[in-house]
Amino acid sequence: MKTILITGATGFLGGAVTVNLLKKEEAHTLLLLVRSRSAEEGLARVRANLAKFGLSAQQLAQLTPENILSGDLAAPAQFLDDARLDSVTHVLNCAAVASFGNNPLIWKVNVEGTFRLASRMSRVAGLQRFIHVGTAMSCAPQANTLVTENELDTLRDQHIVEYTWSKATVEKMMLESLPTLPLVIARPSIVVGHSRHGCSPSPSIFWVFRMALALGEFMCELEDRIDVVPVDYCADALELLLNAEQIEKTIIHISAGENSSVTFAEIDRAMARASGQLPLGDRYQKVNYRQLSESKSRFPALFGPCNERIVLRAMKLYGHFSRLNVVFSNEKLLALGMPPSSKFTDYLHHCVASTRDATLAELMEVDFK
Incomplete structure (x- = not known):
């Protein structure tokens, strides 16, 4: 049985993935990393976010305080010693400071905290997959092109915002420094709205x-x-990557592509x-x-x-x-x-x-x- 650690369940994409997994009948255990002072507070935050995706009270009740790992990627020492991490088989790392402003936590969360989490999970004997959600914009694409997936070799001055530079940096760090991590890098294009709920879960972009x-x-x-996809499509794709065979060390766009x-x-x-x-x-x-x-x-x-x-x-x-x-x-x-x-x-x-x-x-x- 899978034990799935999800970061970012109180956010847009992380919330959509969590909704997907709660609706599945197959047995798995969810462990949700949530910024909170207690498991009860974290559970309340998660339930409030998932309700925006139309989950019923009965579906939300599936989550209990035991599903909550209280912690913050900005201060990973708070939770990295939790013994429950040693039972995790799959990680969906959706958490990030996805701000296009000058938020001082961008580097601390997106690079330092994310890398420390990945390092910790690389030492878990039963870990089968670590899916890191980046962004297609991390490659600083050239204008008027069809962009294919490749490893990153960009410079800071090629990035308009710190967010995409931070995503490019942590990808490179994980690929170069964590050879035992069963890493899959998912790079969504521009995520806007939900195909049924519109912007009720989030009006981002x-x-x-x-x-x-x-x-x-x-x-x-x-x-x-412009390459735009709805958040529920991204969640479906991440779920596919969670279950697909033989995709370790792969970089994959979640995008509309030429046809959509x-x-x-x-x-x-x-x-x-x-x-x-x-x-x-x-x-x-x-x-x-x-x-x-x-x-x-x-x-x-x-x-x-x-x-x-x-x-x-x-x-x-x-x-x-x-x-x-x-x-x-x-x-x-x-x-x-x-x-x-x-x-x-x-x-x-x-x-x-x-x-x-x-x-x-x-x-x-x-x-x-």
């Missing part, structure tokens, strides 16, 4: 599309493509349908960051109360990513039997409906914490 289309201008062409990625023009039309408005079409303008910053006087009317400085920083960061026009190959994942992802435009109406009453500032909080 969706607000960027709403912001750009409200302005009627951004830093990409409407015909540029979409253009910004398609997003514009889908957003308009969901909002009961006309698409921008020819009214859209590609602009540079200086021109975007000159629009700040329009922010309150378009977005409601917001911090202009943070909004402009967000535009600069996401504007860079939007104009990359890259797609991440998903051939490896499809070869394992994973079906293609739904297109962002197939479920975007759920994202619109679930965020209709939220301000831009409220939606941005999750990505700039």
Whole structure:
């Protein structure tokens, strides 16, 4: 029987994976690493997060304090001596500080804490698989390319944000320094919303599309493509990687690929349908960051109360990513039997409906914490 350690169960992707595993009938034991002062407090945090994915009270009741490992990757010494770790057979490491801000915990959690956890688990005799969730953006992709999986050899100045640099760094450290770790690196592309629940579990990144289309201008062409997948597809893929045979030391994209990625023009039309408005079409303008910053006087009317400085920083960061026009190959994942992802435009109406009453500032909080 599997004993599965999941980090990040109070987050977006970690929560979606935990939901999947709770719905399965086959026997396994879950051990959830949660920032908390007690197992009871940790259990309450996990249940509150999983409820956002539509789990019933009966399903949530499957989790008890015994499933909780209280600890924090920012201070791994608090939990690395817990004897329960020696019984773990599989690890799903979803935890990270996924902020595009300047959060001082990014390096401490994403690199130092993650590497110490991986080092500890590499010494567990019965460990069969350690799945580390990175990001497809960690390779600092070249614009206008189809990106395939490869080991990383990037420099700090190739990364726009500390988050992607931290993910690239810890991957390299694990591959080079932990030869006995049964490592699988999963690199999701851009994860936005849930194919049924929209942005109810998390509004991460969706607000960027709403912001750009409200302005009627951004830093990409409407015909540029973007590789977006829903969080439940990512969770299904991670579950597949958990159970697949002979994939040790593999790097795999979880992505929309060439067939399910979409253009910004398609997003514009889908957003308009969901909002009961006309698409921008020819009214859209590609602009540079200086021109975007000159629009700040329009922010309150378009977005409601917001911090202009943070909004402009967000535009600069996401504007860079939007104009990359890259797609991440998903051939490896499809070869394992994973079906293609739904297109962002197939479920975007759920994202619109679930965020209709939220301000831009409220939606941005999750990505700039």
